[in-house]
Amino acid sequence: MDIILLGPPGAGKGTQAHRLEDTRGMKQLSTGDMLRGAIAAGTEVGKQAKAVMDRGELVSDAIVSALIGEHLEEADKGAIFDGYPRTQHQAEALEMLLADRGRKLSHVIELKVDEDALVERICGRFSCANCGALYHETAKPPKVERTCDVCGSHDFKKRPDDNEETVRKRMAEYRAKTAPILPFYEEQGLVREVNGMGTVEEVAAAIDAILDS
Numbered sequence: 001m002d003i004i005l006l007g008p009p010g011a012g013k014g015t016q017a018h019r020l021e022d023t024r025g026m027k028q029l030s031t032g033d034m035l036r037g038a039i040a041a042g043t044e045v046g047k048q049a050k051a052v053m054d055r056g057e058l059v060s061d062a063i064v065s066a067l068i069g070e071h072l073e074e075a076d077k078g079a080i081f082d083g084y085p086r087t088q089h090q091a092e093a094l095e096m097l098l099a100d101r102g103r104k105l106s107h108v109i110e111l112k113v114d115e116d117a118l119v120e121r122i123c124g125r126f127s128c129a130n131c132g133a134l135y136h137e138t139a140k141p142p143k144v145e146r147t148c149d150v151c152g153s154h155d156f157k158k159r160p161d162d163n164e165e166t167v168r169k170r171m172a173e174y175r176a177k178t179a180p181i182l183p184f185y186e187e188q189g190l191v192r193e194v195n196g197m198g199t200v201e202e203v204a205a206a207i208d209a210i211l212d213s
Contacts, residue, residue: 001026001077001078001106001107001211002075002078002079002081002098002103002104002105002109002110003026003078003079003080003081003105003106003108003211004073004080004081004085004105004107004108004109004185005017005082005109005111006081006109006110006111006178006182007111007112007113007174007196008113008115008118008170008171008175009122009167009170009174010113010118010121010122010167011111011113011118011196012111012134012196012203013082013111013199014082015200015203016111016123016200016207017080017082017127018204019204020078020080021080024077024078024211025077025078026075026077026078026079026080027071027074027075027077027078027079027080027103028079028080028082029068029071029072029075029079029080029081029082029084030082030083031064031067031068031082031083031084032083034067034068034070034071035049035059035156037065038070039053039066041167043068043083045066045070048063049063049067052090059123061087061089061090061093062075064084064090065090065093065094065097068081068084068094068097069097072097072098072101072103078106081094085181086177086178086180086181087177087180087181088180088181088184090181091181091184091185092184100119103185104121105185105190106190106211107190107191107192107210108182108190108191108192108212109191109192109193109194109207109210110178110182110191110192110193110194111194111196111203111213112193112194112195112196112197113196113197114197115168115171117197118136118140118167118171118197119164119167119168119171119197121136121139122157122162122167123162123163123164123167124136124137124138124139125137125158125159125162126148126156126157126158126162127156127157127158128148128151128155128156128157129153129155129157130148130151130153131148131150131151131153133149133150134149135156194206194207194210
């Protein structure tokens with residue numbers, strides 16, 4: 001079962017993708033991770049990508065498609081596409097890649113979110129600088145103020161890009177990149193929406209219901 005998981009930064013795509021890897025044996029195929037891995041490993045595709053990036057240019061659809069093709073064999077129990085496709089041309093290329101291997105997309109699952117609520121969710125999160133335990137200013141503060149529940153440390157940190165301006169910019173980029181491919185998949189009846197504002201367990205249950213239908 002091959003699926004595309006869509007949603008803006010902070011919607012919980014990574015959490016759900018990791019859960020599907022653990023529970024169903026599926027494999028998350030993130031183009032960013034694959035590019036970095038191919039460059040580090042010095043594969044032929046990695047060398048091509050590095051040469052393009054060293055020139056300050058964007059990696060071509062052909063290179064990205066080649067990367068996807070290389071890793072599809074590892075996803076024998078299903079692939080979760082993350083960050084790809086972003087254009088209709090890439091969507092058509094993915095269809096051909098899958099068809100060449102006797103596969104096809106089962107679902108395109110979009111995690112729908114309330115933008116203002118998501119901004120609050122992201123901007124309020126922070127973590128223990130010592131053990132990495134995660135907290136939120138309103139939803140999950142430490143039981144004792146400025147003291148980690150797990151290790152007792154008083155040192156906390158916040159990601160520098162977890163601020164409203166950056167988060168809203170990333171959401172706008174997501175809308176701009178995702179808008180072109182949704183109609184393509186809607187015409188095929190593949191798009192399913194999930195309320196991404198629910199708890200991790202609620203979102204997981206909704207995704208499982210789609211995959212098991």
